[in-house]
Amino acid sequence: MLNEMSEQVETRIERKERTRRALVEGTLTLAAERGFAALSLREIARSAGIVPTAFYRHFESLDELGTTLVDEGVRQMRLALRELRRTPDARLSETVRFTFAQVAGREDLYSFLIRERHGGSSALREAIAFEMQLITRELVVDLSRIPLLDTWPTDDLELAADLIVSTVVDHIAEFVSAPLRERPAIVERTIGQVRMVALGMASWHPRATH
Amino acid sequence: MLNEMSEQVETRIERKERTRRALVEGTLTLAAERGFAALSLREIARSAGIVPTAFYRHFESLDELGTTLVDEGVRQMRLALRELRRTPDARLSETVRFTFAQVAGREDLYSFLIRERHGGSSALREAIAFEMQLITRELVVDLSRIPLLDTWPTDDLELAADLIVSTVVDHIAEFVSAPLRERPAIVERTIGQVRMVALGMASWHPRATH
DNA sequence: TGTACATCAGTGAACGCGCGTTCACTGATGTAC
């Protein structure tokens, strides 16, 4: 009867998923302090309210948890970027603003990615580098659709895309750890810099295509 | 007599300094693997060939060693930049090439700085951020001496300087962990991007100075 | 130059602690009939 009156009763699967979320979220919180490499299985379990040995019901090892965190972060980024690409003729400043708005919801996740991008194990670093390469490649495709740029060789498009992506990522790193009142300035600076790059592209003389 | 024939006999001070160097270099090597936060005092001592307790003859704590490493790295960078500023009218490509040449000698040091820039304790992060701000400010001064830019407001100069510094730093991060054969391509890409930024600056309309 | 004493980098035993991992277990949830 209680079962019918309310949705309070969780299935075993829902319970397990909730604990798994607690492990993931707890790890993100802890990793924000000292970095993932400095965390212990026992404190992660503690942060999720379970006994150390129960950790193994969810992940085979700390490494597997690390990989999961990268995958989650990356998935989040992909979703954000898909949203972004839906309005391809948006103004440059809108695009940048939208990007930071996405980041603002998930500081923990993005600061994890920023941290582990250079700081993590080689497995994590490679996974993140690979994803950033995909993002750059997508931007190359987007840029190649712009009338002025459609005659550029791929190398030059990649040069520009890489510059834009790394500029934005660099400011995301600042953004996630900045106090709220400094954030608008960071966004505006990013917009200014991307605009400067866009001006540079406008007077760039692309190499002849081979 | 042996004393007069050779320089093999070290003073106590020289011996101590040699052990200290061994601690610093050993830590850089170990930190390249897993990051500074994941290292233990005992393995650092082991890497320097001393017993754990002897560590305290050189540093009060791991934190103090970390701070020392940042200071060393930063000192190295300052020396490199001072060299760079001696030839202020060098071509842009020469300047970038020179920067990477400096980095090439000390991969361990620079990869430590790159890692701890976002990955370390907040003390290390702040120390590195502070130094990078100084570097940006010096570039602002250099830029303000260029005829075309001498009427720009400081904000715009900072925008450009920040963009250039972060682009170069970003590629230094790639450079230090890249295999030797990929390095020239990274340097060329950096030159291309800085050139693109320079073009952007050339057609930038600075805001009126207040 | 020789001697007696001070300095101090490095030693090694010892400590209590948190670690990752094993194992047999419990008891609530889920399933088959």
Next chain:
DNA sequence: TGTACATCAGTGAACGCGCGTTCACTGATGTAC
């Protein structure tokens, strides 16, 4: 619907290990006379 059994998330004791730090020490180097 009720019962008997299976599943499995979480428990708790136990292990051996490397950790940071204390302490009293050693013996080579340095210094004062």
